[in-house]
Amino acid sequence: MSQPLVPGGSARDGAPPGTHCASCPLRSLEFFRANTEEEIAFIQGLKVGELSLRARGDIIREGDVADRLYTLLSGWAFRYKTLPDGRRQILNFLLPGDLVGLQSKLFDRALHGVEALTDVTLCCFSRDRVWEIFRLFPQLAFDVTWLGAQEESLVDDNLFSVGRRSAAERIAALLLQLYQRASGLRNGGGGAVRLPLTQVHIADALGLSGVHTNRTLQALRARGLFDLVGGMLRVRDVNGLRELARAADIPPESRPLI
Amino acid sequence: MSQPLVPGGSARDGAPPGTHCASCPLRSLEFFRANTEEEIAFIQGLKVGELSLRARGDIIREGDVADRLYTLLSGWAFRYKTLPDGRRQILNFLLPGDLVGLQSKLFDRALHGVEALTDVTLCCFSRDRVWEIFRLFPQLAFDVTWLGAQEESLVDDNLFSVGRRSAAERIAALLLQLYQRASGLRNGGGGAVRLPLTQVHIADALGLSGVHTNRTLQALRARGLFDLVGGMLRVRDVNGLRELARAADIPPESRPLI
DNA sequence: CGGGGCTTTGAGTAAACTCAAATAGCGTGG
DNA sequence: CCACGCTATTTGAGTTTACTCAAAGCCCCG
Numbered sequence: 001m002s003q004p005l006v007p008g009g010s011a012r013d014g015a016p017p018g019t020h021c022a023s024c025p026l027r028s029l030e031f032f033r034a035n036t037e038e039e040i041a042f043i044q045g046l047k048v049g050e051l052s053l054r055a056r057g058d059i060i061r062e063g064d065v066a067d068r069l070y071t072l073l074s075g076w077a078f079r080y081k082t083l084p085d086g087r088r089q090i091l092n093f094l095l096p097g098d099l100v101g102l103q104s105k106l107f108d109r110a111l112h113g114v115e116a117l118t119d120v121t122l123c124c125f126s127r128d129r130v131w132e133i134f135r136l137f138p139q140l141a142f143d144v145t146w147l148g149a150q151e152e153s154l155v156d157d158n159l160f161s162v163g164r165r166s167a168a169e170r171i172a173a174l175l176l177q178l179y180q181r182a183s184g185l186r187n188g189g190g191g192a193v194r195l196p197l198t199q200v201h202i203a204d205a206l207g208l209s210g211v212h213t214n215r216t217l218q219a220l221r222a223r224g225l226f227d228l229v230g231g232m233l234r235v236r237d238v239n240g241l242r243e244l245a246r247a248a249d250i251p252p253e254s255r256p257l258i
Numbered sequence: 259m260s261q262p263l264v265p266g267g268s269a270r271d272g273a274p275p276g277t278h279c280a281s282c283p284l285r286s287l288e289f290f291r292a293n294t295e296e297e298i299a300f301i302q303g304l305k306v307g308e309l310s311l312r313a314r315g316d317i318i319r320e321g322d323v324a325d326r327l328y329t330l331l332s333g334w335a336f337r338y339k340t341l342p343d344g345r346r347q348i349l350n351f352l353l354p355g356d357l358v359g360l361q362s363k364l365f366d367r368a369l370h371g372v373e374a375l376t377d378v379t380l381c382c383f384s385r386d387r388v389w390e391i392f393r394l395f396p397q398l399a400f401d402v403t404w405l406g407a408q409e410e411s412l413v414d415d416n417l418f419s420v421g422r423r424s425a426a427e428r429i430a431a432l433l434l435q436l437y438q439r440a441s442g443l444r445n446g447g448g449g450a451v452r453l454p455l456t457q458v459h460i461a462d463a464l465g466l467s468g469v470h471t472n473r474t475l476q477a478l479r480a481r482g483l484f485d486l487v488g489g490m491l492r493v494r495d496v497n498g499l500r501e502l503a504r505a506a507d508i509p510p511e512s513r514p515l516i
Numbered sequence: 517c518g519g520g521g522c523t524t525t526g527a528g529t530a531a532a533c534t535c536a537a538a539t540a541g542c543g544t545g546g
Numbered sequence: 547c548c549a550c551g552c553t554a555t556t557t558g559a560g561t562t563t564a565c566t567c568a569a570a571g572c573c574c575c576g
Contacts, residue, residue, distance in 0.1 A: 016264030018559095019490045079414075081414065081415075081418045083422060083423075083504050084504055085504075088422070089417060089418045089421040089422045090301065091281075091418070100401075102407060103407050103410065103411055103491050106403070106407045107407075107411070107511070108406075108511075111411055111414065111415075111508075112414060127469050131400065134392075134396040134397075134399055137397045138392040138393045138396070140391050140400075140401065141392055141396065141399050141400075141403070142389065144403060144417055144573070145360075145364070145399070145402060145403045145406060146364055148365075148403060148406045148407055148410065149360060149361050149364045151410065152406065152409065152413060153361055153365070153369055153412040154408060155414060155417055156337075156339065156349050156369065156370060156413060157339075157369075157415045158417055159347060159349055159413055159416055159417040159420060160339045160347045160349070162417060162420050162460075162465060163347040163420045163464070164341060164345040164347045165341075165345075165464060166563080167563080167564070178271075198521085198522060198523090199523070200522080200523095204421075206421070207420060207422060208564075208565090209423030209490040209565055209566080210522095210523090211523095211524085211525090211564090211565075211566080211567095212563085212564050212565070214522095214523060214524065214525090215524085215525090215564095216564095217481055218524085231523075234270070246341050246342055246343075250369075252380075253365070253366075258435055289565065315543070424531080424532095425531075450524070455553070456553090456554065457554075458554080467531075467532070467533055467534080467535095468554095468555090469532090469533075469534080469535095469555095469556085469557090470531085470532050471551090472554095472555090472556060472557090473532095473556085474532095476556085488541095
């Protein structure tokens with residue numbers, strides 16, 4: 001199921017393969033905070049390569065001693081946990097710019113798995129030298145902490161939903177979240193974004209069964225709140241969704257990128 | 259409902275009030291990683307006072323612009339979110355040594371509340387100077403990140419439980435977690451620890467109703483897995499609990515303290 | 517044209533919920 | 547020392563939301 005590592009580009013002259021950080025397509029989005037030239041050069045030095053995987057590939061397996069840190073460059077992924085009998089809970093979705101593997105790197109084992117939702121490319125940092133960030137670039141270390149806290153706040157929200165919202169409310173809250181995150185990355189325009197999830201992914205993220213998720217999605221669609229077909233989400237009534245989810249409208253902050 | 263700040267001790271000679279970091283009772287536990295003298299002196303310098311609150315007091319209110327960072331010195335607390343109609347979800351419990359307010363400090367608002375479960379004392383850091391940690395003490399900055407990630411992993415687990423475990427399994431998993439965390443702090447001995455939660459707290463943490471939590475607790479008690487009376491948890495069958503929760507047995511790592 | 521994966525529908529079931537009221541504990545004041 | 551009030555726990559009864567099992571329909575791709 002897991003795909004092999006594919007070098008992202010030529011490694012001529014000892015330069016790391018793949019995208020060059022200074023010309024990283026993500027950096028051009030105003031969604032991300034700018035870094036100094038020095039910082040970018042340093043990050044570039046930390047980068048040892050790229051990892052490309054097909055959809056459904058394992059980025060980190062549960063229980064792995066995978067002590068690698070990545071940044072997701074393109075594609076979507078998700079973090080999850082499973083029980084021995086196969087029940088799976090998706091903890092949160094990962095979009096380009098998100099850090100992958102911080103927890104696994106900090107503790108000795110991966111307490112959760114990470115799987116590619118689409119074909120993905122990851123920027124791969126030096127196993128041994130990552131923590132130089134802390135010694136040499138306090139601002140970047142701060143950014144690592146920020147990104148970690150940001151991810152936690154996503155998980156907080158999901159837990160809130162799963163614990164205390166009805167099926168319909170959960171779906172509304174999740175779609176709003178993903179719509180907002182994807183929009184920031186210009187994953188579409190005019191109220192429509194690409195959502196590469198199956199209904200089962202949604203179910204597994206929301207603690208619901210696939211069947212019930214399907215019925216609830218249909219009911220919401222019928223209420224004219226959104227359309228979700230062929231991997232495209234078109235939000236028809238943002239306020240209706242927000243009201244249903246009773247979600248606060250928090251304008252997206254610009255975020256760091258490492 | 260919220261109690262006023264009570265100075266933790268005399269502030270004679272410009273020395274910060276309250277416990278002196280070097281003689282912090284938590285540091286003597288082998289559960290916590292040792293720090294260098296320099297680090298302790300630095301932390302001491304960052305400490306501007308102590309905050310003492312009664313049980314049920316608000317440490318951080320949802321939506322606050324409370325940009326303070328604390329360490330919980332004594333007592334228990336919890337992070338939570340609520341919906342306008344009163345539904346509440348507890349995200350995780352906080353025990354002595356846990357950092358409080360990292361997220362609220364990092365973002366502009368508190369996206370969750372923090373409430374005291376028992377009478378608590380918090381160690382209170384300088385609003386403005388906390389981030390000096392990153393510039394001056396990389397190791398401590400790393401520790402902040404570690405503690406953040408640690409908390410996230412608690413939330414991950416709770417989300418996993420709430421999303422995919424049955425009521426009985428959730429309770430087993432939660433009691434195991436709290437038993438393990440409290441044991442590390444010597445909150446009791448011989449299989450029994452003090453658990454200052456009501457059944458409603460357990461319900462709110464697990465996404466259950468109070469009534470159902472009560473019935474499920476009784477059923478588990480009847481199966482001889484544990485006793486939970488008068489705020490004391492006595493675990494009678496750890497393996498039984500673990501099997502029920504299908505929880506991995508992860509030996510507690512020693513953790514940093516700031 | 518034939519899978520394989522995803523979505524949809526039907527029918528019966530079960531886990532957990534709500535409402536309501538009784539009981540138990542505990543600290544305070546008469 | 548007991549009554550009172552407050553909070554927390556317990557019990558009963560009926561309901562609902564979401565689940566399971568099973569099968570059919572879709573749709574894309576080879």
